[in-house]
Amino acid sequence: MxxxxxxxxxxxxxxxxxxxxxxxxxxxxxxxxxxxxxxxxxxxxxxxxxxxxxxxxxxxxxxxxxxxxxxxxxxxxxxxxxxxxxxxxxxxxxxxxxxxxxxxxxxxxxxxxxxxxxxxxxxKNLFYRHQISLIVNHLLNEKTELSALQKAAELLKTAFDGTDKLISEIRKVEFPFHGVLEQVNELLGLSSEDFLETTRPxxxxxxxxxxxxxxxxxxxxxxxxxxxxxxxxxxxxxxxxxxxxxxxxxxxxxxxxxxxxxxxxxxxxxxxxxxxxxxxxxxxxxxxxxxxxxxxxxxxxxxxxxxxxxxxxxxxxxxxxxxxxxxxxxxxxxx
Ligand SMILES: [Zn+2]
Structure with a gap:
């Protein structure tokens, strides 16, 4: 503001x-x-x-x-x-x-x-900003193996340095690089298709x-x-x-x-x-x-x-x- x-x-x-x-x-x-x-x-x-x-x-x-x-x-x-x-x-x-x-x-x-x-x-499709929110929500609330977190950080071209840092990197993902979110999803066991199907947002x-x-x-x-x-x-x-x-x-x-x-x-x-x-x-x-x-x-x-x-x-x-x-x-x- x-x-x-x-x-x-x-x-x-x-x-x-x-x-x-x-x-x-x-x-x-x-x-x-x-x-x-x-x-x-x-x-x-x-x-x-x-x-x-x-x-x-x-x-x-x-x-x-x-x-x-x-x-x-x-x-x-x-x-x-x-x-x-x-x-x-x-x-x-x-x-x-x-x-x-x-x-x-x-x-x-x-x-x-x-x-x-x-x-x-x-x-039919999930808005990439909504996908970001879902990934952040998962990282804040679910236990994730360190190796998956490290790989996620790698995908975002950074080294893993704690969940907070990873979350701030995820938040920064912008078009046209939002394809990386699908790869992070896979690492975390998340699925946009499942979310669309069950939540119907x-x-x-x-x-x-x-x-x-x-x-x-x-x-x-x-x-x-x-x-x-x-x-x-x-x-x-x-x-x-x-x-x-x-x-x-x-x-x-x-x-x-x-x-x-x-x-x-x-x-x-x-x-x-x-x-x-x-x-x-x-x-x-x-x-x-x-x-x-x-x-x-x-x-x-x-x-x-x-x-x-x-x-x-x-x-x-x-x-x-x-x-x-x-x-x-x-x-x-x-x-
Ligand atoms: Zn809008």
Whole structure:
């Protein structure tokens, strides 16, 4: 967390009483669960149902609901978004979206947009970051033979120097070297296929269809959730276009929505232009906090996922942060 944000969080109680600005807001989460999710817990912390419901109650008290159809219509026709409205979004197509989030949203009449990675849907493949969390979980909780630990360290091009060091190396594994995780899995007796089969961590197509029929919106989030900055412009384009196309074709969806995975930092305007060419009605979402974007129809979001802060703290802090950024001319993302 940045210095300014830290400072603002220390004043969160004071900021709670400030008048909120009128802009529409776009919070994002990945998942919500009362259970320990071993594939998530070592990469980021999440809220439980009670905390999530408290967030929704705050939002419903302070903000108007922004329906995805109205959101799309405003962006595509250059109309201003309804004042002080909110639209929730959820990335990665996790199964709790169906089992936990969807029933809560449905009962409260709150709409949302869900961004899917088509290689994960129907539990076909495991996201490599989720694989990292599972390996870390195993190393922390299971006894592993020293020889296996040493071999794992070797695979990561380091010498074994304690489990903590090995865990920090595992956490650092990034695309395109994530193939090494399969080899570590084998050494530790772990299997991604078994985990996918038994836990079913992602949404199924049938669940998406049911939610779509209830009025929830869906968009692409790349095919594989690779970090885009590590891909060539051509590969970036393919990852994005294939995912948006898949969501539209597979679920018979007329609109085009996309959210950037990891970060939208450094994405050039030329990429946006080629995407608009492919999908003339495309609306995109980033995750760089409350900021304006120079790319047309690119809406920035902020995370509400941190369980240490309720929406009542996070939202006034995010809005105050946006004001500070405006003062120092950092409120606009130039591409
Ligand atoms: Zn994601």
């Amino acid at each position: 940045g210095l300014i944000k830290n400072m603002l969080y220390s004043q969160a109680r004071l900021l709670r009483n400030m008048e909120l600005s009128d802009q529409a807001i776009f919070p994002y989460y990945h998942t919500v669960s009362n259970d320990d999710l071993p594939h998530v817990k070592h990469i980021y912390p999440i809220k439980d149902e009670k905390q999530f419901i408290a967030d929704l109650e705050y939002l419903a008290r302070k903000y108007k609901i922004l329906y995805p159809s109205v959101f799309m219509e405003c962006l595509l026709n250059g109309k201003p978004l309804p004042e002080r409205s909110f639209l929730l979004t959820f990335d990665d197509g996790m199964s709790e979206v169906y089992h936990v989030i969807y029933p809560i949203l449905k009962s409260k009449g709150i709409p949302a947009v869900f961004f899917l990675n088509n290689s994960f849907i129907d539990n 992602y949404l199924s197509s049938a669940q998406v269809v049911e939610m779509k029929n209830e009025g929830f919106y869906f968009g692409g989030h790349t095919v594989n959730h690779f970090p885009l900055r590590k891909l060539s412009p051509e590969e970036q384009k393919k990852e994005i276009i294939d995912s948006v196309k898949w969501v539209k074709d597979h679920f018979d969806i007329p609109y085009s929505l996309f959210a950037f995975p990891f970060s939208d930092k450094g994405i050039r305007l030329s990429l946006f232009e080629s995407l608009y060419e492919e999908f003339p009605g495309l609306v995109l979402m980033g995750n760089s906090g409350i900021r304006k974007d120079t790319a047309p129809r690119m809406v920035q979001r902020f995370s509400l996922e941190d369980p240490n802060y309720s929406a009542e703290d996070t939202i006034p802090v995010a809005l105050a942060h946006a004001q500070v950024n405006k003062l120092i001319f950092r409120n606009k993302i130039r591409r």
